[in-house]
Amino acid sequence: MAGGGETGLIETYRGAVYPWHCDHMGHMNVMWYVGKFDEGTWNLIAGLGLTASWLRDNKRGMAAVDQRIAYQRELRAGETVVVRSGVLEVKPKVLRFAHRMFNAETGEPAAVTQLIGAFIDTDARRALPLPPEIAEKARARVVTMDLPWA
DSSP states (O other): OTTOOOOOOEEEEEEOOOGGGBBTTBBOOOHHHHHHHHHHHHHHHHTTOOOOHHHHHEEEEEEEEEEEEOSSSSSTTTEEEEEEEEEEEEESSEEEEEEEEEEETTTOOEEEEEEEEEEEEEETTTTOOOHHHHHHHHHHHHHOOTTTOH
């Protein structure tokens, strides 16, 4: 895989850069990197069993508590992007995971982000232990990534 050599990452988002995603310099604006990474997040956690319906039905959620982003190459209107993701660490109440965004045509890395999310009770607004079956699925998705914040 270009830009990191990680194995075990799964594709969690695929899309395009539209002209309205670009700033006055002609590059995709940082808010859109965050948005595309966010879509990857929802696909990643849904794959662990934390689907929107499951979260709603069980009054549970995920709350972002930390996010770091490194921008590596500009993306421009018309380019296609792919996000590949993996779980980095599973703690009793927390998942640490990362996404790497690539230019889908060239394979060049465009950005990488690391997030820490807490599993929460949406009524009580407090962290809870991950359900055992979710934690087990997350541990099966643990990967090693070369991140700039080591």
